[in-house]
Each structure stands twice: as C-alpha cells, then as structure tokens.
Amino acid sequence: MTDPSEMIAWLDRRIASAMTWLEDHGPGSKRPRPENEIAIKEYDIARFEEIKGAYLKALAKREQAA
Numbered sequence: 151m152t153d154p155s156e157m158i159a160w161l162d163r164r165i166a167s168a169m170t171w172l173e174d175h176g177p178g179s180k181r182p183r184p185e186n187e188i189a190i191k192e193y194d195i196a197r198f199e200e201i202k203g204a205y206l207k208a209l210a211k212r213e214q215a216a
Contacts, residue, residue, distance in 0.1 A: 165199060171191055
C-alpha cells in the first residue's frame, strides 16, 4: 500500500493543480475556457476532496483499531 503521507500529498497536488487551472482558465480569467471544461475541473476538485476526506477518515479508523 502507498504510504499515507505520500497519498495525501498526491491528492493535495491534484487539488492544487485543478484549482490553479481554474484560476488561469476559469470564469474570472482573461480568456475563460468553455463552461463544460470549467464544470469538469470543479467536479474533479470536489471528487478529489471527497476521496481525501474518506481516506483520512479510513486512516483514523485504522489507527484507532491498532
């Protein structure tokens, strides 16, 4: 299994990358991308955050059981 700190760092990088993309290409940028592309990035961010939350919850549960 991947080390938990490495997995959390990976998820944080994916979230940060998608947020940077939104800052650069989202509705408030000089040249916004099509709405469907923006919606996909927003969806990706929400899913990565959901995965991270579930992962942290599972880690806490596993540590309590140990």
